[in-house]
Amino acid sequence: MESNTDNVAHLQDRASDAKQWRSSSRLRVPPDSRDVYDIPLQEINVANPELFKTQSAFRYFQRLRDEAPVHYCGQSQYGPYWSITRYKDIVEVDKNHQVFSSSFEHGGITITGTHKSSNEIPNFISMDPPEHHEQRKAVASGMAPRRLHVLESLIRERAEEILDQLPRNEPFDWVPNVSVELTGRMLATILGVPQADRYDLIKWSNAISNADDPNYAASGAEFYQTLAEMNAYFQEIWQEKKANPGEDLISMLATSPATKDMGAKQLVGNMVLLMVGGNDTTRNSISGGILALHQFPEQYNKLRADHSLIESMVPEIIRWQTPLISMRRTAVSDVEFRGQHISKGDMVVMWYLSGNRDERAIDQPNEFIIDRKRPREHLSFGFGIHRCLGNRLAEMQLRVVWEEILKRFDRFEVLGEPVRASSTVFNAIQSMWVQLSGSSGD
Numbered sequence: 001m002e003s004n005t006d007n008v009a010h011l012q013d014r015a016s017d018a019k020q021w022r023s024s025s026r027l028r029v030p031p032d033s034r035d036v037y038d039i040p041l042q043e044i045n046v047a048n049p050e051l052f053k054t055q056s057a058f059r060y061f062q063r064l065r066d067e068a069p070v071h072y073c074g075q076s077q078y079g080p081y082w083s084i085t086r087y088k089d090i091v092e093v094d095k096n097h098q099v100f101s102s103s104f105e106h107g108g109i110t111i112t113g114t115h116k117s118s119n120e121i122p123n124f125i126s127m128d129p130p131e132h133h134e135q136r137k138a139v140a141s142g143m144a145p146r147r148l149h150v151l152e153s154l155i156r157e158r159a160e161e162i163l164d165q166l167p168r169n170e171p172f173d174w175v176p177n178v179s180v181e182l183t184g185r186m187l188a189t190i191l192g193v194p195q196a197d198r199y200d201l202i203k204w205s206n207a208i209s210n211a212d213d214p215n216y217a218a219s220g221a222e223f224y225q226t227l228a229e230m231n232a233y234f235q236e237i238w239q240e241k242k243a244n245p246g247e248d249l250i251s252m253l254a255t256s257p258a259t260k261d262m263g264a265k266q267l268v269g270n271m272v273l274l275m276v277g278g279n280d281t282t283r284n285s286i287s288g289g290i291l292a293l294h295q296f297p298e299q300y301n302k303l304r305a306d307h308s309l310i311e312s313m314v315p316e317i318i319r320w321q322t323p324l325i326s327m328r329r330t331a332v333s334d335v336e337f338r339g340q341h342i343s344k345g346d347m348v349v350m351w352y353l354s355g356n357r358d359e360r361a362i363d364q365p366n367e368f369i370i371d372r373k374r375p376r377e378h379l380s381f382g383f384g385i386h387r388c389l390g391n392r393l394a395e396m397q398l399r400v401v402w403e404e405i406l407k408r409f410d411r412f413e414v415l416g417e418p419v420r421a422s423s424t425v426f427n428a429i430q431s432m433w434v435q436l437s438g439s440s441g442d
Contacts, residue, residue: 042074048077173431327349
């Protein structure tokens, strides 16, 4: 097992050596100026972060679903890759971990990852069985119904406090004031760290999840410096939890036979996974729900008339927003899939954002409909052994937030276009100005 001191020194060396970071993924690649239907099919590269920042990717996905649902891109800033864009095909790939590996040894779970960078933050979602099962099981009880019941009152108390402090009839940025603040507080709670440290957790989560956004981070040095800071911080917490464990996720990892002896690098990797999973996805769904109801005012009127529709609206928000755009797998053997030959070692990208807009599986997929009959039939949480562990916690946070919003505000308006991340991984809203008015109690 590598020592904490050695790992911190290694990460600081990587941070100080600018030559270590020359990934083309950090360069802004201008989108093809041609209309997507004028681009030869073999030249289409949907893995351009700018397409997601500008929300232009949907037309690319529509063409790929119709004409080449298993599509090979031979040249991109990330190297060659296969795109899987239809709902049912994504489910098949996601469930077949025997052929399509998520292991960090093969490059991990993101198209932006490489064997080298993925090895810096190994975690259990970037593993195959049996290691995956053993480490996932170590924290699964932290998301059990009993634990969620305890957390609900805490979430409600915090949502009430945050919403009561919001200004009325004047503009403010919803993202830092509501989405980030609420999920940051909950992240500190489920990890079992002091609330005062939540701003460090948010800072680190932002640095990791935006590492490939040229608009966000100045250099790769920030990525490695972040890992070094996290390493130093969590090693101290780790020792405290070993001596005095609680019901939080770090305590569970620190006391489970499968994870209690994991090294410094893997500890940081699992902290990255828990932070990003517990922060970015819920944060962006909270913001995305406001935006969706602004764009579909008839749905908001329907909600105001029947608050019980929150139950079906929450999964519809998660489908509509699709906070995780994609997940990568690597073929570990040659395979024939939907008439295409995928070779051993090929990168395969499941585009959840596309699958959630596939009209073959979802009726009126481009419409936001809060009373869908089967709203949980979406891809945002994945399928198979890697299905999101915190899916019920995410849904509960959204439900509580909307229950409290409807108690306080009659109307809200989104002012201008939201600022979105340039990313092929996270469908992130970085800033969104809104104005609230009225209250059911006024």
